[in-house]
Amino acid sequence: MAIVLIRQDGKLDLWKNTFLQQFPELPVYHYKEAHPEEEITMAIVWKHPEGSLTKYPNLACIASFGAGVDFIMEDTSRPQNVDITRVIDPALAADMSEYVLAAILGYLKNMDLYSHDQDLSSWEPKPYTRISDHTVGIMGAGTLGMALATSLSQLGMKVIGWSRSPKKEKALKIYDGTAGKVEFLHKSTILVCLLPLTNTTKGILNKETLSHLPSGAYLINVARGGHLVEEDLIPLIDSGQLSGACLDVFQEEPLPTEHPFWKHPGIKITPHVASVSDPASVVPQLVENYRRICDKEPLLHLVDPQKGY
Numbered sequence: 001m002a003i004v005l006i007r008q009d010g011k012l013d014l015w016k017n018t019f020l021q022q023f024p025e026l027p028v029y030h031y032k033e034a035h036p037e038e039e040i041t042m043a044i045v046w047k048h049p050e051g052s053l054t055k056y057p058n059l060a061c062i063a064s065f066g067a068g069v070d071f072i073m074e075d076t077s078r079p080q081n082v083d084i085t086r087v088i089d090p091a092l093a094a095d096m097s098e099y100v101l102a103a104i105l106g107y108l109k110n111m112d113l114y115s116h117d118q119d120l121s122s123w124e125p126k127p128y129t130r131i132s133d134h135t136v137g138i139m140g141a142g143t144l145g146m147a148l149a150t151s152l153s154q155l156g157m158k159v160i161g162w163s164r165s166p167k168k169e170k171a172l173k174i175y176d177g178t179a180g181k182v183e184f185l186h187k188s189t190i191l192v193c194l195l196p197l198t199n200t201t202k203g204i205l206n207k208e209t210l211s212h213l214p215s216g217a218y219l220i221n222v223a224r225g226g227h228l229v230e231e232d233l234i235p236l237i238d239s240g241q242l243s244g245a246c247l248d249v250f251q252e253e254p255l256p257t258e259h260p261f262w263k264h265p266g267i268k269i270t271p272h273v274a275s276v277s278d279p280a281s282v283v284p285q286l287v288e289n290y291r292r293i294c295d296k297e298p299l300l301h302l303v304d305p306q307k308g309y
Contacts, residue, residue, distance in 0.1 A: 002027035002039040007046040018279035042290050051077045060293050066277045070197040084303040091281045093147035099274035103220050103246040112268050137188025140195040141167045185212035197224035198308035207232040216243045222274040225250035237266040248274040
């Protein structure tokens, strides 16, 4: 039994070294080095090359390096009867909450607009809003969404949530389904997308959906670029339906240099950094699932392939 690491972002050695620093006897390889393919029982992946999982005949688990698994689901060549797991890490949730909080406070106090004015050497005070003026609507009531709701509520923010299916959460008002979504949107002056990307949520941030928000609402997308219909965004901002947007994720990453989002003053862009898996924090839970494979025990943080999360 052994582990193979598959990712294409230049971090293979970093992750492998972290595994071996914490677990020196662990049989772990990265996919670009010679490794015993028939011994691989766990593949840990992040945006892996399509088809790269087909060479492991004894694979028992495909594990995501992070919270997202959409790229695994999109690989139609992956073994269909192999368990899929994802990472649930308090550090990831805290990082996401801090990013969203920074985006919200920057929006309330016009920090993005002042940054633009600074480039123009323009001294132009602007009216600002307060926490009490807004309701933050969180699309997605999973682990990250609930952690964010808790953090924002502790700061005195009004927070509501929306989920595709009913959720039992006493600490947060959660709307659900199609009818619930419209009421939820009507009340959200700041909309945060934290949905998993599935066939049913792809393109959910579109002209129709965002038109249900109050005029002048603000959009924050920290989930996946596939949630947003990109060509709908700039017209919604230019018309005043949205006052702006903070985007950390995009349909194509890195965002092409010619993309119109770069030049639009109402759009804040960050390079998919809202919440990044920390190897030192994540490795122990990945190794725990490897141990469970070896001992034939149930795996942690299993993904439902039918739901896609």
